Amino acid sequence: MSSQPRLHQHGPETHAFGTVVQLPIALSHDARQYSCQRLNRVLADTQFLHALYKKHHWGVHGPTSYQLHLLFDQHAQEQLALVDALAERVQSLGGVAVGDPRHAAEITGVPRPPDGIEDVPAMLSRLLDAHETILAEARDAAARTAQLGDDGTQDLLVSQVIRTGEAQVWFLAQHLVATRPAGA
Numbered sequence: 001m002s003s004q005p006r007l008h009q010h011g012p013e014t015h016a017f018g019t020v021v022q023l024p025i026a027l028s029h030d031a032r033q034y035s036c037q038r039l040n041r042v043l044a045d046t047q048f049l050h051a052l053y054k055k056h057h058w059g060v061h062g063p064t065s066y067q068l069h070l071l072f073d074q075h076a077q078e079q080l081a082l083v084d085a086l087a088e089r090v091q092s093l094g095g096v097a098v099g100d101p102r103h104a105a106e107i108t109g110v111p112r113p114p115d116g117i118e119d120v121p122a123m124l125s126r127l128l129d130a131h132e133t134i135l136a137e138a139r140d141a142a143a144r145t146a147q148l149g150d151d152g153t154q155d156l157l158v159s160q161v162i163r164t165g166e167a168q169v170w171f172l173a174q175h176l177v178a179t180r181p182a183g184a
């Protein structure tokens with residue numbers, strides 16, 4: 001016996017990405033595998049939407065910067081909660097959740113933003129486009145997973161991903177409404 005921790009250990013992969021293990025939740029292998037595939041796409045997209053919100057939280061500028069700085073961080077926190085909920089849903093279906101951002105980058109449909117800073121209206125439009133990409137994906141995935149009997153996944157997508165996304169779009173879009181200058 002030794003109190004020396006055994007460091008730098010390596011081991012084989014025990015559960016391959018894209019496969020599902022059997023769990024006694026009364027859902028077929030194929031339904032669980034399909035749900036995991038759809039959830040991982042939404043998960044990857046949501047990871048990048050979260051990152052986009054943080055990038056814009058840091059880079060926002062101009063007269064509305066403080067208000068948007070706070071709004072972007074609020075939305076980022078809500079998206080981060082969705083990342084965790086989606087990942088844990090994948091695991092609870094017997095799958096493997098996409099974790100590494102470099103892996104997520106291969107799966108997401110959300111375009112990469114420029115490394116620098118855009119105008120605020122372009123930031124807002126980029127966020128709205130990312131939301132719409134996720135909402136389209138989540139609506140289709142919700143309908144199809146429900147058809148396969150996976151009501152838990154459908155519920156997560158509808159009651160959390162879609163509802164949160166729709167509310168965030170509503171708040172963002174108000175910042176692109178043209179207001180009349182004073183005295184005009």
Ligand SMILES: [Fe+2]
Binds near residue numbers: 057073
């Ligand atoms: Fe911050």
